[in-house]
Amino acid sequence: MTPEYYKFPSGVQVIEISRYLTSNSAQAVQYLSRSSRIDGNNKHESPVDDLRKARDLIDDELFRVTVQNVIEKSVSPAQAAVLAGVPGSEPRQWNTLADVPGDVMRVTDRDGDKYRRVELHWEQQCGSWVDMSWTRVESDVDDGVEYAPYTEVIE
Secondary structure: OHHHEEEEOOOHHHHHHHHOOOOHHHHHHHHHHHHHHOOOOOOOOOOOOHHHHHHHHHHHHHHHEEEEOHHHHHHHHHHHHHOOOOOOOOOOOOOOOOOOOOOOOEEEEEOOOOOEEEEEEEEEEEEEEEEEEEEEEEEEOOOOOOOOOEEEEEO
16 A cells, blocks of 8 residues: 555656656655655655655765766766765866876866877887877967876866
8 A cells, every 4th residue: 555645646656657767766756755745745744854865865876877977988986976976076186197097088287288198009029018198189389388287177
């Protein structure tokens, strides 16, 4: 038997909607539907706890989608945090290009010059190695001077 706070006057039940959603989204809809009813048919007198639970589930879903984006589009974990809106996350900065970690593929300098990481291949008798180097993609000046800080580009 479905509780009244999961039923709407139109006859639609929350389960009919949530079965088409991801687990996090379905649970968030359930918490929202039982806490934010215009007709006052809420499960609890105060909706605060259910609204917080819904928000936590939505945050988890944002993180899940962002992780999926990381896997599918090779976004760095730091970029994923920024894209997911994780509090306190923002593009990272370094003093030299040599300090930039390997998961970062694009940076800008303080003048807005853009750099991207490119592969360089070295052959040696016992095998080959791949190393990464930087190349300037777009620049307003061509003076070869590097300007710190170098800021991660989040795409």
